Amino acid sequence: MPPSSRPRAMVIDGAWRGLGAGVAALSGPGGAPLTRTVKLIVLPLIVRPALHPELAEDFLGPEQAARLDALIRESGGRLEATARWFVLLKKVRRALGIVAGNPQDLYFQRCFELATEHGAPADGAEAVAKAVVEEVVDAAGGRTVAALKEHLADVGRRARIEAELAAAWDSRGSAPPADAAAAASAADEVLEARGGSDSPAYAAMVREALGSRFGRALWTDPGDVWGGGLPAHLGLTARPVPPRPGVGRGASTATLPAPLDRTLFERLFSVLQSSARRDELPSVPNLVARETGRSCAPLGLHDESLRVAVVVGARLAAGLDPLGGGEPERGRTAAHRAVNARWRREASALRARRMTVSPRPDPDGGVLDALARDLRAPWAAYMRRLWVRLHGWDVRGEPLPDSASAWAVLDGVARSVMMDHRARVRAALRALAEPAAEAVERRSA
Structure with a gap:
């Protein structure tokens, strides 16, 4: 640089x-x-x-x-108009009693279009905003969290789905033991190529169903797959092995458990809440029917290419080392070197690295130290976000047909986790700086 x-x-x-x-x-x-x-x-x-x-x-x-x-x-000027349209659309949304979906995902780009076409909101803007909000709701076609809750509220239907989950879980079957060394070696080949078309390893992993075999191994005897004492599931479950999913009754973004520990409701809640393309989703009854089988499938996914992407992503996650100085055998591919180098250039990572070697206690009482701990063990955040993204692809029936498409997802998740950590560090530093600034103002008053 x-x-x-x-x-x-x-x-x-x-x-x-x-x-x-x-x-x-x-x-x-x-x-x-x-x-x-x-x-x-x-x-x-x-x-x-x-x-x-x-x-x-x-x-x-x-x-x-x-x-x-x-x-x-x-x-x-156009961005100011966009902001004003967004405020108006949220006001109309509240007046209509709409709560499903994230307003930023649903309306940001529509507001930019409105700002480009109309400028700032003027006379008649509320009618335009109402039409846009209703259009977005119609596009969702009843694919909402409220519709999911209503569908699963029926007592008879809940009992039937619980029975189907139990039957699917009991009939999972077995598979030859996953060869951890072979899977890691193949994943390393994919990561070394970083999406290049010259590596056949990804296609071979899909053909040999290494994703399914790895997922089944997590149900029985995960073992020491990645070395360094890391759990085989890398945070996909908080249990020694994933539990059988239940139907569930509710969900909250702030308290969602690890991906493989989620109920049927929590899995679909995440899809419906975050999706900006709900018009492409199946209807709620079909979503539930398909998710019943998917939640009991290896790694909680149907498509084998997506399961393989989990395995390759886990190999990448196990070698993430934003602070430097980790075990060298965990990060030997070109992908590891590229992602770790990008992360280590981050000011937030540099600050956290200084904190790890400083003999002084964290002056903020632990906020930044907690963020530093996240950087010492980044694999859980990476795997959680990767699984959610792949689950969304699976729900829409979109596989990852080649190593280039798989690498685009794996690298995109790494960038997303890095940006999220950067935002959290900045927010923490702003929160710490505000009391200090107020103290200075009081002294100078």
């Missing part, structure tokens, strides 16, 4: 803060753009890396950074 380069995320952050209070509805408490703002609006609709490939890199030279800054600032 040349000395004059700057992280693209930092350039976006600086340009965004320069837009002022008009974009507050699209910003976090500290004024930075929300993660979904960057993902759904800034990158695809303003930066448009496909048209500006020079702005697609993680680190930008001075000329590229200036161009990116200018693109965002030039879009300031």
Whole structure:
């Protein structure tokens, strides 16, 4: 990385803060753009890396950074209008009593379209907003958490589904023991290629059903698969082995258990709550029927290519070492080197690394130390997010046909976990800085 380069995320952050209070509805408490703002609006609709490939890199030279800054600032008026439309759509949504789905996922890009077409909300805007909200609901076609809860409230239906879950769990069958060394070696070959088309290892893993065999091994005797004392499931379950799923009655995003410990309701809640493409999902009764079998399948997935992606992702996760200094045998592929190098350049990782070697206690009482601990054991967060993403693909019947598509998902999850940790560190630092700033103001008053 040349000395004059700057992280693209930092350039976006600086340009965004320069837009002022008009974009507050699209910003976090500290004024930075929300993660979904960057993902759904800034990158695809303003930066448009496909048209500006020079702005697609993680680190930008001075000329590229200036161009990116200018693109965002030039879009300031449209972004302010987007923020105002978003506030209006949320108001209309509340008035209509709609609670399903994440408003940012559902409305951010629609609000940008409204801002482009109409400018800021004016006379008649409420009718336009109501039409958009109702259109989004119609597109969901009854595929909502409320519809799921109503479907599973029927006593007779619940009893039947419980019986089907028990039968599916009891009839899982057996398979030859998973050869951990062979699976790890094949996964390493896939990770070394990093999505290149010259490695047949991924197709061979799918053909030999290594994902299914690994998933079945987690039901019986997981063993020491990855070395270094890491659990074979890497946080996919909080139990020694995954339990039989139940039907369930409710779910909360804040308290969802590990993926393989979730009830049928919790598994589908996650899909319905986070999906911006609910119109592509089966109806709720079909979702439930298919999920009954899926929840009792190896790794909780039907498609073998997605199960193999879990195994390859687990091999990558077991070698994640954001702080450096980990066991060298865990991170020997090109994928490990690339992902770990990217993470170690993060300021949040550098701060956490300093904390791990500092003899002084964490001055904030443990907030940042907890974040540092996450970096010492990053595999659980990675595997949890990877499984949720693959589960969504499985529900839609979308396999990962080759190593390139698998690597795109594996690398995308690594970037997502890294960005999430960065946001949490920044939020913690802002929270710590505010009392100090208030103390300074009191002393100077």
